Amino acid sequence: MSAATDISAYMDRLGRQARDSAATMAAASTAAKNRALLALASRLRAHTAALADANGLDLAAARASGLAEPMVDRLKLSAQVIETVAEGCEQLAAMPDPVGEITQVKRRPTGISVGQMRVPLGVFGMIYESRPNVTIEAASLAIKSGNACILRGGSEAIHSNLALWQQVQGALADAGLPPTAVQLVETTDRAAVGRLIAMPAHVDVIIPRGGKGLIERIAAEARVPVIKHLDGNCHTYVDAQVDLDLAVTVTDNAKTQKYSPCNATEGLLVHADQAAAFLPRIGAVFAAKGVEMRCDARAKALLAAVPGATVVDATDADWDTEYLAPIISVKVVDALDEAIAHINRHGSHHTDAILTTNHPNAMRFLREVDSASVMVNASTRFADGFEYGLGAEIGISTDKFHARGPVGMDGLTSMKWVVLGQGETRS
Amino acid sequence: MSAATDISAYMDRLGRQARDSAATMAAASTAAKNRALLALASRLRAHTAALADANGLDLAAARASGLAEPMVDRLKLSAQVIETVAEGCEQLAAMPDPVGEITQVKRRPTGISVGQMRVPLGVFGMIYESRPNVTIEAASLAIKSGNACILRGGSEAIHSNLALWQQVQGALADAGLPPTAVQLVETTDRAAVGRLIAMPAHVDVIIPRGGKGLIERIAAEARVPVIKHLDGNCHTYVDAQVDLDLAVTVTDNAKTQKYSPCNATEGLLVHADQAAAFLPRIGAVFAAKGVEMRCDARAKALLAAVPGATVVDATDADWDTEYLAPIISVKVVDALDEAIAHINRHGSHHTDAILTTNHPNAMRFLREVDSASVMVNASTRFADGFEYGLGAEIGISTDKFHARGPVGMDGLTSMKWVVLGQGETRS
Known part of the structure; x- marks a missing residue:
């Protein structure tokens, strides 16, 4: 399969098969979909050793190619990772079926009743790197939401992904559902991606x-x-009226609970009225945890004296940067307006929080900050499908169109109109 | 403004102005938006004569260029058209403001409350032809939904559109809102469209x-x-168990109430058990109204004897055709499955109806027909934003992503996540 025409024909075949099985999946019963999810959980647990063997091939290749150990770590299908994704399948099975939900049925003056029914989008294509557990997350979300999917994982995880996919196909067959509902691109040729994203007839x-x-x-x-997930340049803003203890606890959590997630806070804004009281306290926390503070002049003046603190001047680029590291930008602002304007200009419209006891300010922040998640008195780290109660997430959208923020099963569906009549005609 | 670089700079300026005013519109009060809509209605009525003068220039040019009279008709800004769009503005003013609606707030085990807030998409670009009333429909929907928009009408309506836009700008200014919230592309150069659709920084x-x-x-x-609105190849399916009087009335309305709308029925499917009873009756109606019937062999056998009927053999192409004319394709099917398969294969996923007294069949049709609007015992002609209670529609989507079917104010908004906490942190 070296020639581009072969790749193209291969991808077209996957596309046709996906389209065909999407119709079956859309009409599949909740019971059959749940059976497939529970079968998948059992199969993953039963084949943990075989999965580890396949994963070992990827790990060895990764190490041989000189991949850094943290990256190798992300590839690992440990027994614990397998157990986590198996539990995820069981949790999805326990959730309500989104498909077929009919809402908002209202009687119109003409006599017809008009409502909306939730239906699957059809076929989604998923393109991802490293972590092979995404294969199971995507497959299980596809099954429960009644979609078909074509998965294209990274070449560094190909053996792991193929082994996982084998269990997915088995679980679908166990439940009487088409194994082609979830297909993995078996070639690592990059031309496959180019074709996958350009087949509107087969992929929605x-x-x-x-x-x-x-x-x-x-x-x-x-x-x-x-459905794009670009960067997460998230902010926490400490307002003029605030519970200082809460502000220290929440800001600390938002920045330091984990440095690598996209919902970690990268920028701290502090109202001038609280800067002298708040910044030395959070500065001491950051100093103890080795978090570098990149500051504007006013923040620097208050933080430079904190024992052990690493405090440097922020450059213009810092305000736009997602560090994903023990670094935070810090700026003192004179008003809520300035905080909102800064966030809307420099943030990435992902997740931003205000810490305040002032209700009108809380409401203005919620309304005017143009981000997928806006929060009052909570850690930005909560921006997550599981924390939001979606059961699982297929990604986090930084777009406004269709789905914003954590995308769960609902983001893989759309609403069609349902009209119930008794012979009404239009005049 | 002949050089492409000038067009590009001009469109970029419109884009920046739209983006700036979108922030103001998103935060605008319901009262201000309603004031603008009511001012627009008053201004349209007060300037009916001036609007007719501007419209006269377009009509004269259209006739001089030899445009067919039905096309000239679509360009006309008669007093009645003006009154209809003015009333539309008043109806929008009377509707609830979609922006800021917070729904589905639920307490999570961590203590945070998670919900969703409806917010404007930002800036939309509208590209349309002929009918200048679309200028007011788009402008008024933008105002009420808190969006900014850039309108690009057809060159054949440029004088009418400019005159209407002047009143929109006046109404926005009357209400203290930025006149740049609604901008009309003043050049008829086609390069403007190419630029409008390729400015992701300015247009959402x-x-x-x-x-x-x-x-x-x-x-x-x-x-x-x-948001695409492709063709409307809509179907009406007469099931094996059906109220024949209802079937004749509804099928007649779906096909003949108007021939040109996208929601008119183009294909008639009839279950074999009802074909002998139903087809001669509907055939007589179609014969009386001059509707040509393009039939499969079984339908032809039953319709050919109807006095005055124009009955011809359907070709393969007929099943895929949106006629927008007094023509209908007719096919006899042996089962509901065959009807659903035919519609999903040949239809355009716009609007399809089943006429039946059988409840399981009605529910299967609703679930399994993959169209933006699915109906039971009602005329396909009801697929319309006004009939659905949306107040007005910006278009009808044949896509599944984001919005399906008639798109009203909700389709110009999206939901962001709102998290309300009391100092919760993630563990």
């Missing part, structure tokens, strides 16, 4: 997960809608 | 209204999401 939406560069490239070249 | 979504060719071209070239 593309969900890329990976670095910003990958996602921007896919969005630029795709011929179908893309 | 493109809504084209016009022929299928225009929409396909825009969708292929756009760099931002497009």
